[in-house]
Amino acid sequence: MPIIQFPKSMKWGTATAAYQVEGAAFEDGRGLSIWDTFSHTPGKVKNGDNGDIACDSYHRYPEDIDLLDQLGANVYRFSVSWPRIYPNGKGELNSVGLQYYHNLVDRLVEKGIEPMLTLYHWDLPQALQDQGGWANRDTVEAFSQYAITIFREFNGKVKYWQTINEPLCAAFLSNYRGVHAPGYQDLQLAVDVSHHLVLAHGKAVRVFRELGIEGQIGTATNTTWREPFSDRIEDIEACRREIGHNIDWFLDPIFKGEYPQYLVEWFKKKGAELHIEDGDMEIIQQPIDFIGVNYYSGNVARYKENAGLLDIENIEIDYNHTYIGWPIYADGFYKVFHYLAERYGNVPLFITENGACCVDELANGKVNDQDRIDYYKQHLTAVSRAIESGIPIIGYLAWSLLDNFEWAEGYGKRFGLVYVDFHSLERIKKESYHWFKEVIANGSIDV
Known part of the structure; x- marks a missing residue:
């Protein structure tokens, strides 16, 4: 049986997001987020599920960090809940919410696990949404002030920083398709929001540099692949649009200082124009230290x-x-991986999400999720192929540590290495957890 060996420098770990795991939605001064509002709106989330309790990681974080420690993880990616820090998005600071993250980070560091802190994973304070949300440029400024607070508080404790998770989802799933909070269906709104998200990223990176914050900063990008069904130019261009909508639209402004013209023209044909103010692109085009790569699926199209x-x-x-x-x-x-390297050069890549949703039936106290293990094997083989090809991949984070609130799918779709009983909140290690533990320990997989 062949063995695939990874570099000894490879970082390994898992990822979560605040609204998906924390719970404690109405405790210790936390303000409402757009996901609180959306999930409590009938018909928006399957089975009427919400994140009020989720995995209760707000109270159970020591147990969850122990699971990371036992796994052998050396990096843990989590997000900060903006309304837990600024209940109204700006203004008065909630010191109790801030202390929670200090407790979390301190315990991670104590266990030798490097924190990767994501500033925004979709839980915009509802108070800012009431003023127009990401369509309002004032939200960009509020995000910058929030970022400054987090940078200063955790400088020296956090090694890896990420600005905004999957801006494609935050812009288009949320404001064009309407399947995520706040649930609008307006292409012009989605395009406006997408620009403001990239602008907010740029402002955060700029203040990160100005403040001299320690560590490396990047973003977390949706990626996918579409292989053209044929050599027809129409098929090739359609696949280019799909890949580019995920990647080029959000990374070209950072690395090239401009939006991809073919998509600017496409959106205009569909009825939406890109609005850029003087100085925006200069702010956006801040050098970043790595690209966060989130990948789940692809197709022929x-x-x-x-x-x-x-x-x-x-x-x-x-x-x-x-x-x-x-x-x-x-x-x-x-x-x-090759697409990113060819388009943006030799920028380090950190895989910040990759994983599989499986049925995950609990039987005799165990979850035999061999299908998830097979998924990981296939995708880690792809990672190794890229590394052997000379692409600088520095880490791999499995999505997710825990089964959690899977956005509009509620609790019916499980991605975790650890099974969560959403009634008792008991954590049970799946077979994939034990398998991934061996991968980390050995730095290799058998294929």
Whole structure:
């Protein structure tokens, strides 16, 4: 059986997000977020689920850090809940909420686990949404002030920083497709929000540099792959749009100082114009230390007129699927790495999310999730192929440590290495947890 060995310098760990795991939604001065409002709106989340309790990590974080420690993780990616720090998005600081993150970070450091802190993982304070949310440029300034607070508080404790998680989702899933909070369906709004998110990222990176904060800073980008169904130019361009909508639209401004013109023109054809103010691109084009890569799935696809925003349809080519319905396409992961390297140069890549949703039935106190292990094997093989090809990949974080609130899917879709009983909140290590522990310990996989 072949063995794939990873570099000894490789960072290993897992990732979570505040609203998905913390709970304590109405405790210790936390303000409302748009996800509190959205999840409590009938019909928005499956089964009427919400994040009021989630995994209760706000109270159980020592237990969760012990799980990380036992796993052998050396990096843990988590996000800070903005409304837990500034209940109204700005103004009065909530010191109790801030102390929670100090407790979390201190315990991670004590266990030898490097914190990776994400400033924004979709839980915008509702008070800012009431004033227009990310469509209002004032929110960009509020984010900058929030970022300054977090930078100063955790300088020297946090080694890896991320600004905004998956801006594609925060802009387009949330404001064009309406399936995430705040739930609007307006292309112009989505395009406006997307620019303000990238601008907020740029402002945060700029103040990070100005303040002389220790560590490395990057972003966390949606990535996917679409292989053209044929050599027809229409199919090739449709796949380019899908890949570029995820990657180019949000990274070109950072690395190239401009938005991809082919998408600017496409959105204009669809009825939405990009609005940029003087000085915006200079702010956005701040050097970052790494690109966070989030990858789950890909597909073969072709052009189809009026098939969604990008005129593209997926063609199933006998793929297996995860329980959430996404095709398992590990070769797309490998191609994404090359795409990033070719488009943006030799920038270090940190895989900040990769994982699979599985059925995960608890039987005799165990969860035998071999399908998740198989998914990880395929995708880690793609990672190794990229490293062997000379692409600088510095770390891999599995999504997720825990089963959690899976946004609009509620609690019915599980991604964790650890099973959570959402009634008792008991944590049970899955077989994938034990398998991943061996991967980390040995720095290798058997394939």
